[in-house]
Amino acid sequence: MKRRSFTLVEIMIVVAIIALLAAIAIPNLLRPRLVANEAKAQATLRTISTAAETYAAANNGNYPTAMSDLTDATPAYLSTDYTTSVTSGYNYTCGTMTATAYSCTAVAATCNTTGSQDFTITTGGVLSSAACT
Numbered sequence: 001m002k003r004r005s006f007t008l009v010e011i012m013i014v015v016a017i018i019a020l021l022a023a024i025a026i027p028n029l030l031r032p033r034l035v036a037n038e039a040k041a042q043a044t045l046r047t048i049s050t051a052a053e054t055y056a057a058a059n060n061g062n063y064p065t066a067m068s069d070l071t072d073a074t075p076a077y078l079s080t081d082y083t084t085s086v087t088s089g090y091n092y093t094c095g096t097m098t099a100t101a102y103s104c105t106a107v108a109a110t111c112n113t114t115g116s117q118d119f120t121i122t123t124g125g126v127l128s129s130a131a132c133t
Contacts, residue, residue: 030113037089037115041106044082044092045121051077052102053125062099063123089114108132 051070055077056063064070070077082092089109096103101123108115111132121127 034113034115037108038117038119040088041090041108041115041119042127044087044090045104045106045119045127046125048078048082048092048094048104049102049121049125049127052097063097063102065097065099067094067097 048070052063055070055073064077067078067081067083071079071081083094086109090106091109092104092106094102094104103120103122105121106119108118116132117129118132119127119129
């Protein structure tokens with residue numbers, strides 16, 4: 001009885017073809033995730049801005065001076081403090097929070113892997129972006 005099996009050359013050809021397909025497919029799969037992370041970062045900043053603007057409308061035009069003003073209110077303006085952890089590949093900070101203005105940023109945790117842009121939203125809901133650093 002003769003045994004039939006694959007030769008080393010045949011196996012190497014199959015491995016090379018699989019590696020080539022993976023090299024083509026993987027970058028195309030990462031781009032949609034990066035775009036989704038950026039869209040989520042923009043949406044999250046808009047949520048924070050909407051909460052701050054709503055807070056100001058309810059408090060005689062005074063903006064929140066801390067994120068806890070938005071999360072600890074009853075009812076809460078925000079259900080989550082986004083500045084405490086990485087969310088969808090972005091770190092959030094609200095550097096300026098005074099009674100007259102606010103400014104919050106979303107910075108990609110890993111530039112060009114989790115996001116290719118950093119975003120900032122300021123008083124009045126003005127959203128801007130810049131290449132990540």
